[in-house]
Amino acid sequence: MKSVQIAIISDIHANLIALKHVLADIDQRGISQIYCLGDLVDFAPWGNEVISLVKKRGIPCLLGNHDERIAYDTAVVPLEHHDAIETANRHKAIAFSKRTIHLDNKQWLADLPFNLTLTFRVDGVSQRVLLVHATPDSNEQYVFEKDDKKRISSDLIGKDIDVLVMGHTHYSYIQKESDILFVNCGSVGRSKEVDRKASYTILTISARGVEAEIIKVDYPVNEVAQAIYQSEIPDFYADFLLQS
Template identity: 45%
Template sequence: MIQIAVFSDVHGNLPALEAVLKDMEEKGIEHKFCLGDLVDFAPWGNEVIEKIKSLNIPCLMGNHDERIAFNIPVIPLPKHSEEETNARLIAIDHSKKHITKENKKFLSELPFHMKLNYKIGKKHWNIQLVHSSLESNDTYLYESENDEVFTQMLEDSKSDLIVMGHTHLSFKKQFDNKKWAVNCGSVGRSREENRLASYLTLTLHEEEINPEIIQLDYPIEETARQIQESGIPDYYASFLRNENILL
């Protein structure tokens, strides 16, 4: 048996990341992987990057990481309200100003995809890690997508299981061929109603893979207060408190 952990979308929320890492340590999980989006929306972008670097956790380049690393202009998204659009511009500009040159370089060198192969007995398990999809780090794939979308990704990547993040909404889907598509949710900016920090554990046996979504409490109120004191729009504090923010 091998156990690995996959997490995504920390978005500068160091308290949430610390809660997740502590839980992994208590579970004795040594193999850890991050799907990206280390920055934006909470005030600890540099600290989150430094934590990932210090622990040597392999990490992909999320769309927010890419934007900050290469100073890519922000394009308003149709799904966002005017309030969120304005808050998003200010929050991303805050990251562009505060993320250090060294950490921007780190973000710029992150890989786009990652393929894992674990051998248990006679079985090789192929696990594909992406931020959002094989072609893009900014594609929104939800649980409601047709199964064919995910089964095609599994076929294209020649994998038994594909793990993604980006949408901040966790799910697990198993198909007739026993293969899996899993979204590990978000550590630092969950869009789920409980706003808890989410990550994924994968327990590998010779006969099967068992994915489990873990959701953890962390000091959300303290995080919200720190956001309000940081220059990042209060919108993101209200979001974490789940104060009737439209998704």
């Protein structure tokens, strides 16, 4: 049966090394369509380089909450799930991005769309995939696997959406709710999962429906941590990557 495969990445967070390993894995699989759900910047030294690579590869990208903050120089709002130590380090890391991301890259980020709907027609059957950074309504809301998704499902069914793919939480999962396939593709550059591997999603789209697979990619985490230690970014973010 005929099918189409696409790869979806998210939450690179300036980790160029992880991004290169993920793109190499996607290329090795022969997948030509790649989409990014945003958060290209913050927490590693290569914000400009990550943006340049995404632009060079022509990867359609959404505006993540971190991208939005850098593009528009908005204030850093404390998060309930962060303690005082993480909050202080977060302020320093984001300030580094605001100082160092080039003006043309800030403008490019500012021009990114909030979400993207893809319609695939395979063997006469249409499948509609909605790409968001966090949720269809917010770039800041967290939707974890354990969370109730009935309201979101109802809204998506009303809009003829078959699949919702999101990032933001840095935890990957695949879940079916009321005939809607929910997929969180995890994080390329700052996974919060125990293995700390770079994570992304492959969707296989056919007349029978859409199948999702979470892919985990090894990369030299220690090399990234050492680069953070040698930069102005707080050591907190290197220490985090080395925890497993």
